[in-house]
Amino acid sequence: MASIQVTPxxxxxxxxxxxxxxxxxxxxxxxxxxxxxxxxxRFDAAHSRSLPDDVRARxxxxxxxxxxxAGELIIxxxxxxxxxxxxxDAIDRLVEMIRTAAxxxxxxxxxxxxxxxxxxxxxxxxxxxxxxxxxxxVSDE
Numbered sequence: 001m002a003s004i005q006v007t008p009x010x011x012x013x014x015x016x017x018x019x020x021x022x023x024x025x026x027x028x029x030x031x032x033x034x035x036x037x038x039x040x041x042r043f044d045a046a047h048s049r050s051l052p053d054d055v056r057a058r059x060x061x062x063x064x065x066x067x068x069x070a071g072e073l074i075i076x077x078x079x080x081x082x083x084x085x086x087x088x089d090a091i092d093r094l095v096e097m098i099r100t101a102a103x104x105x106x107x108x109x110x111x112x113x114x115x116x117x118x119x120x121x122x123x124x125x126x127x128x129x130x131x132x133x134x135x136x137x138v139s140d141e
Contacts, residue, residue: 062097
């Protein structure tokens with residue numbers, strides 16, 4: 001069985017992917033109506049044995065509308081005119097999605113607004129208020 005390398009520490013088994021071909025709406029002229037060139041890749045992300053729990057959770061949260069209720073990730077590739085190139089494109093997109101989910105998010109460091117930044121903000125507010133006040137009606141005095 002072949003496996004697809006996602007990161008040096010993570011790979012997914014090709015047997016977990018189900019690829020079917022459907023008719024494409026993309027380029028191909030009259031051939032579009034006859035040949036099923038668009039690749040539809042299905043990957044059961046919710047029940048995959050290849051994915052660690054933290055990566056699975058991030059992948060499922062980022063999948064959005066590509067995720068079914070059953071937890072299957074569906075990627076449709078119809079950019080190219082041949083089955084093989086669309087199949088490879090779908091696999092590449094899946095690998096990229098898993099790769100981004102495999103990198104843990106950076107921890108946020110709490111920071112304080114500096115005293116100078118606060119002073120600048122107050123000065124800018126004062127200047128703006130003065131400008132607006134001067135736009136008011138002119139008195140006779």
